[in-house]
Amino acid sequence: GQQLNQSPQSMFIQEGEDVSMNCTSSSIFNTWLWYKQDPGEGPVLLIALYKAGELTSNGRLTAQFGITRKDSFLNISASIPSDVGIYFCAGQLGSGAGSYQLTFGKGTKLSVIP
Amino acid sequence: GAGVSQSPSNKVTEKGKDVELRCDPISGHTALYWYRQSLGQGLEFLIYFQGNSAPDKSGLPSDRFSAERTGGSVSTLTIQRTQQEDSAVYLCASSFERRTNEQFFGPGTRLTVL
Numbered sequence: 001g002q003q004l005n006q007s008p009q010s011m012f013i014q015e016g017e018d019v020s021m022n023c024t025s026s027s028i029f030n031t032w033l034w035y036k037q038d039p040g041e042g043p044v045l046l047i048a049l050y051k052a053g054e055l056t057s058n059g060r061l062t063a064q065f066g067i068t069r070k071d072s073f074l075n076i077s078a079s080i081p082s083d084v085g086i087y088f089c090a091g092q093l094g095s096g097a098g099s100y101q102l103t104f105g106k107g108t109k110l111s112v113i114p
Numbered sequence: 115g116a117g118v119s120q121s122p123s124n125k126v127t128e129k130g131k132d133v134e135l136r137c138d139p140i141s142g143h144t145a146l147y148w149y150r151q152s153l154g155q156g157l158e159f160l161i162y163f164q165g166n167s168a169p170d171k172s173g174l175p176s177d178r179f180s181a182e183r184t185g186g187s188v189s190t191l192t193i194q195r196t197q198q199e200d201s202a203v204y205l206c207a208s209s210f211e212r213r214t215n216e217q218f219f220g221p222g223t224r225l226t227v228l
Contacts, residue, residue: 042219104156
């Protein structure tokens, strides 16, 4: 089945720094998604990407859908303490049987030092 | 509330006992999903319900796991004869039928099997 490799596994950064994390896949996905999970909560969708090469921003967050459709990255600019949490990438086939299934990476745990 | 709700939030049980986990999706969402999140791992797809269609149970790890969705709304995930490896956070999500990429997650049920 599909596998998503997400890196880094964890990051410790100073407040105000920029952050970058990425996901790579052995398979092609037609949709890439980035979620954030706070402790004790379910993941919350941050950005959805639908087209190869697409670059989308949501406030201080920017994500790109790789041209090969096998990778995506998420950047967070000028990090603040509330950015702390676990960030997950997820891929979706978007067509065919099981297209509704999301395949998740193992997450990047972000810690921000004030 | 307007979001996906799950109960209980925490469940501690003894090995061999049965447990039932409940999910109330967002009103109007016809698609409902169950995922399992083990410690330090991404989310693992378990089962998908869409309207009155037969559910996709392809992600259920064993025949001890089953799920129902009554009246197209509330869903119950049942784990029979629980094992220690069943310990995880069980997350429910819902979406509109044609927006399966925009899944809204509940806070999860943390299951601990002693």
